[in-house]
Amino acid sequence: MINVLILSAGRRVELVQAFQKALLQHAPGSKVVAGDAQGLAPALYHADDAVLLPRVSDPSYLDSLCSVIKDHQISLVVPTIDPELPVLADLRTEIESRTGTRVMVAEPWVTRICNDKILTQDHISENGLMAPMLYAMPENISDKDFPVIIKPKAGSSSIGVHVVTTRDELDYLLPRTTEPMIQRLIVGDEHTVDCFSDFEGNVVTVVPRLRIATRGGEILKGRIVKDPEIITAVKSLLATLPMPGHSTVQCFKTDRGVEFIEVNPRFGGGAPMSIAAGADSCSHLVRILQGERLSYNEDYEDGLTFMRFDQAVMVRDSEVVGL
Incomplete structure (x- = not known):
């Protein structure tokens, strides 16, 4: 059991x-x-x-x-x-x-890096991978640098993330953003990549998903895209950040290549898309607990599009947990 x-x-x-x-x-x-x-x-x-x-x-x-x-x-x-x-x-x-x-759960040093977007960006750059340029000081931003992104260095679900087009907007948002960080706005296709590694850090699956539409930072519509360039870049990142079980990596594919913006050592909201495509992290975890050793594979279906929707749950007062 x-x-x-x-x-x-x-x-x-x-x-x-x-x-x-x-x-x-x-x-x-x-x-x-x-x-x-x-x-x-x-x-x-x-x-x-x-x-x-x-x-x-x-x-x-x-x-x-x-x-x-x-x-x-x-x-x-x-x-x-x-x-x-x-x-x-x-x-x-x-x-x-x-x-x-x-x-x-990953080691404390990994969670510390992933929960701080500035540390995440530093780690990515120090390991020879790409991330959007970070502006250390607001006064270093010239008019030609706009638009830029301002966001809290810790956070999720795109809460507090703003595209800023003018100096006045930036001056307004800076004191209203908790521990702000400012990045160059990058243009390209945004992907969330579902990853799975065993408890020794060996990578088993890497599944890029194109983010077609989102709400509140969580994906509503997405498509599985088996992109070799993204897969290779993500595997390089995972080699430096061992995360047991399921993890999610967010990146853009730009003219420069694959640029990483966020790493989360947990299931993301859209993970069931990759699971349904055949990269079944839930089954992987169960099989590992049963003593199996898994090897890397790309045995998931490419080109699947997913559209998520809301559904209500109805309970009577007598059925509410803890009431």
Whole structure:
């Protein structure tokens, strides 16, 4: 039996269902347990079991998480949001020793780099890869440099990201942006790349997805594009940032080549697209926990287009988790 706990499950119904499908195929009788800090998270009602957990900032978080892991006989813990990653990275050894579970999280130094976009850009450049030019000082930006991008150095879902076309706009947004960073605006096709590596850092799959349409920073429409240039560049990046399990890399393909803008050592919202195309990270995780060794492959279907949509979940008061 391989029970999986998905943390901060929120709206990740597709991810819950992908794990359920993988468990049905490879470990029948296993369960997907969804956890969240509030009882109205839709994914809770699609999982095999649901639990409420305190937020990672709560002093009781570690003990509560370990209790859930033991009570539900969890084999794998899967974080899904950025604020969890550094906390779980620091606690991973203790969680695993206290419970015998496996936590899908990278080393603390990796999560520290990925959670800070300036550190991410520095790491990319130091390793001979490309990223948009970073303006260290706002006063160094001349009129010919506009438009530029301003965004918080930590954050996700495109929150606080602005395209700035004038000096007046920049002066207005700078004091209103938390720990701002300013980058050259690049033009090209934006891709999110779903990656999977085993727990030793060996790359198993790299799947570029063209971002056709987004909402709130999350993909609504995308197409699988098996682009050799992007795949090669991403594999080079992964060699410098070992991230066990599923991770996502965002990049643009420009006239200069592949330019990286973000790295997330977790499942992205659009990961079910790559899973459905055949790069099944959920099955990979289950098979690894069963002792299999996986090798690199590109056995996923190219040219698939996905269009995501919203769907309501209806529950009665008596069915609300934790109410």
